[in-house]
Amino acid sequence: MSVEVQSLSRIVRGQKHLDGVSFAFPNGLFAVLAPPGGGKTTLVSVLATHAAPTEGTVLVGGQDLVAERRQLRDRIAYVPAGATAPGRFTVKEALDYSAVLHGLTQEAARNVRTHRAAERMRLADVLDSPVESLPLGTQRQVAIAQALVIAPVLVLADEPTADLHPTEAWVLRDLLGRLAEETPVLVTTASVEETGMLAGGLLVLDRGRPLYAGSISHLLSSFDGRTWGILTAWEQSLPSLNGAVRTGLWSTPSGRLTRCVAGAPPHPDARSIMPLLEDAYAVLLAHPPA
Secondary structure, three states: OOEEEEEEEEEEOOEEEEEEEEEEEOOOEEEEEOOOOOOHHHHHHHHOOOOOOOEEEEEEOOEEOOOOHHHHHOOEEEEOOOOOOOOOOEHHHHHHHHHHHOOOOOHHHHHHHHHHHHHHOOOHHHOOOEHHHOOHHHHHHHHHHHHHOOOOOEEEEEOOOOOOOHHHHHHHHHHHHHHOOOOOEEEEEOOHHHHHHHOOEEEEEEOOEEEEEEEHHHHHHOOOOOEEEEEEOOOOOOOOOOOOEEEEEEEEOOEEEEEEEOOOOOOOOOEEOOOOHHHHHHHHHHOOOO
């Protein structure tokens, strides 16, 4: 099941919330990385059919998202930021309730769908537990499972790990990765570190504008031979970079390591280092493509 987005824009009261966004991914896990206010939630809202695009096309499995909005809405699982299931329900009740809301009126059919959703989110051991008694990370798993009862062709998760404990976030990322082996999953995040853990496919946005769309490996390869490290002792001033883009400052036992990107060594002590996603992201934000 492929997703293809071409020249997507959304304008609200004269302001562009999305501006010519294009990307595609055939399957697996795809990440949308942007700073706060960068357009992540607007993009997901459009893909979930909750907001209409002003311009552009979106194809999901070859079907036009605008022309076939009603049919596709029932096949796209959308998990908004901060989503949790109703606390007064048990996990099993929450999943069954979601199935009923999605039109599954026959109990046998609901049982099949809810059992599969619980299995995919590893909830079998807590089905009879009240949702409100569970850790926040497990509550988020329940919220995602609720979205899965429709047997979706696409899963959209808006910053699903943003407020979770690191251990809970790790578990959820693992579950989303396993889910993506069967169903395409698009995840938004403001975390560069998380992006590297999540996906091979990447869209970078800032203020609704696309800065990069493609594989993470291809993006990093474009910074080979252009990423530099300059080590300075603790008592020394930070080096002048002569126009290079500073992308990071690390503390080491020997001093401070300044990371930067430039076409040539920006300092006599500069040494070529392996590019990281943090370096690429900093450069894209500092010097967006024309």
